[in-house]
Amino acid sequence: MTKVSMTVNGKPVSGEVEGRTLLVQFLREGQGLTGTHVGCDTSQCGACVVHVDGKAVKSCTIFAAEAEGAEVTTIEGMANPDGSLSTIQQAFQDHHGLQCGFCTPGMVMSAAALLAENPKPTEAEIRDYLEGNICRCTGYHNIVKAILAASGQDVAVAAE
């Protein structure tokens, strides 16, 4: 067992982990942050995406020990300080960008990373960026729409 320390959603946390403990296990089981989900075992589905030092990372793909000293943000840390939904979260609700909610945390984290890199993406750029996030419920239609809306673009025009 080794001790690992990092900042999660602005708070310093630490814990004892096995070498094989994944970051997602540390977050879910160690920190009780169950918003980050595990949907596969081959790093394909993206339900576990979190931000590590500002970058979107599949938390099933790195060991907890590798995040030593990192700044980690999970879905629990995405709302505004007053608890209201952030722009991207609100856009997902407004445009019905989620159904069962299981892929949603990863989708929101990927979408936020996309908009940080590319504030006005086209529909094609959004669809390309979401290559690592699988949703089984929405057919992606409203997820794409929500991200366009969150970027401040006219949904109807941008979708052309």
Next chain:
Amino acid sequence: MPKDHGIGASQKRREDVRFLTGRGRYTDDINLPGQAHACFVRSQVAHGRLNGVDTAAAAAMPGVIRVFTGADFEGVGGLPCGWQVTDRHGQPMQEPGHPVLAQGKVRHVGDPIAVVVAETFEQARDAAEMVDVDITELDPVIDMKAALADGAPKVHDDLSSNLCYDWGFVEDNRAAVDEAIRNAHHVTTLELVNNRLVPNAMEPRVAVGDYNFATDDSTLYTTSQNPHVIRLLMGAFVLGIPEHKLRVVAPDVGGGFGSKIFHYAEEAFCTFAAKQLRRPVKWTCQRSESFITDAHGRDHVTKIELALDKEGHFQAIRTETYANMGAYLSTFAPSVPTWLHGTLMAGNYKTPLIYVNVKAVFTNTVPVDAYRGAGRPEATFQLERVIDKAAREMGIDPVEIRRRNFITEFPYATPVAVEYDTGDYHATLDKLLEIADVAGFDKRRAESAKRGKLRGLGLNCYIEACGIAPSQLVGQLGARAGLYESATVRVNATGGLVVMTGSHSHGQGHETSFAQVVADMIGIDENMVEIVHGDTANTPMGMGTYGSRSLAVGGSAMVRATEKIIAKAKKIAAHLMEASPDDIELKDGRFSVAGTDKSVAWGDVTLAAYVPHNYPLEEIEPGLEETAFYDPSNFTYPAGAYACEVEVDPDTGKVTICSFAAADDFGNIVNPMIVDGQVHGGLGQGIGQALLEGAAYDESGQLLTGSYMDYAMPRAGDLPSFTIDHSCQTPCTHNPLGVKGCGEAGAIGSPPAVVNAVVDALQRAGHSNVTHIDMPLTPSRVWAAMQG
């Protein structure tokens, strides 16, 4: 003006806030004090004799509490099948046993043999690798026709063959259909495969069993679409626990699509082991494990013949289907290729004579059961493909041949035992032609051609039977369950309502749309209505969510219960205002006496019900709580028309979906935004089936597509934005909401549109020999078709 509240309003979903902030509570988020972890040891071979299981080394591993094998389940019931099909000779289907853990034989890769329970999951997994399983491999049967050959290895030694049943429908029509086809002006024949799919809800299955030895109560937390059904099946048929000592909770569930209807071995195991060990036992499915344990879908091999007269009127249909059951009968498997498939073979058309033959076959593969659409996609696909082929052979426009045969008068009794209550197939087809801009296709095709791409247009219609189902009818057809739904409406003293429903929401947004219905009936704010579902301890016995039934059946139960509430509330209001109950009107949450200015508020009445000081106690009881069970008198029949445009790359065979349009008639609509989302999702799965998805087994019974590295799930870049419309509405005539259901339409209607479009593209490019390509239409298949 779009409505801003009540029935017909696109209310934002209340459940979204918890899902968007990481505050959902899925089964894997539940951890109980003292919980142990289970890891299953599964068969790595498709078929074998199980000689012995040596657990000694595993039991000695760190943290191991106990290792269970089939021997621990001797005397425990097997997993039951909920539907008994009778074959064309009047005999019941062959029904094999389905043990919780393998007894004597293993029958598919993934069949559970042993389970290690340990302090942590990692310890359980480490120890599971030390379980020594002695298996003598037997020849497997994978291909259905090979499984039916004389001398084929038997999946179940105690059955006479691998044939589960040979079903004929309607058997009395058989001779007349044969005669009509023999004498027809033209007969179009098509052989096709409806590819095997893996449902792949994004949340893998999870089960947590708990047992309180002080009270002898068992609790199972599970990823289920129907917790009451699991309680009944597991309690009565597997573990022998009466319902009052067994609670089943299905909290937030991350998608189901049918795969979470069924009662699975892991649920029974965790409940059983928790009692044995007197501590909670949790199992969380790994995705690669779900590929070999969750029931698969589809997997039909079909030959269909369509007889036409010289004007293209349909005279008769004859189909022969081989339907894969897999190694065991999953909960509702026998019903899918029969009563959910044969009954839909009329489609939207007035074909006078239809005969459907289905041979259900056991093979050494994962069990196959209902997956989004369940039987209806298989019916729609073969029918709409053969119509397209017939239109081409007879030189009739594919739109025209459909119009020529549409059912136009309702109610309409089909020759396959169902009666459509209402519909307008010309209206949805007209709407489709408009929204898909079919008139502009030639121009778009020319533009594609300039870029060297082959463009094609595919259209089709569909109909489905939803709102499952009239209990007495399905009882006659072999169902071992009723298919009503229930609701309890509890009004609190200060006027808020809690509605407890047997339906279950796992993505459908019931907490929002159900509240819209009840609030609309009373005329109060939707935020005053809370929807409770998913826990047998606080909901009335209900059959759950599948078959696009929740609003049509569960919503109708809610309406009936709310009507009882309103009737009683009117009596209380009449007493308060010293008027006759017959004169009381309820509008916008106020009760008034007709023709006067006297009124009392909703809250005055609800308070009086619970503080009955001024109250007609001699006539009515205090309190305001009512329950209703609703049993539908018929199925509902959503229908519509879909169009797909594709571009095919002639060099590679790659198919790109350029556009997809859907015009659906779902009857009345409660929340248009949610309905849109249901259609989008269904289209995603249907297009996935058509282009990408397919479960592939090799000859030895190994699943080649056992992870997301191999099984092609549709990703955002594989799909277009959709053009959809549901303004054509012929309300259902027999349920109080006039709703039909929308959950499966997209998955039912879209595969034939895609395949019709690709065949159209190739035909237009001169590949006149290409009349069909089996799904999924991978580049290699399309390219090969162009070479041949």
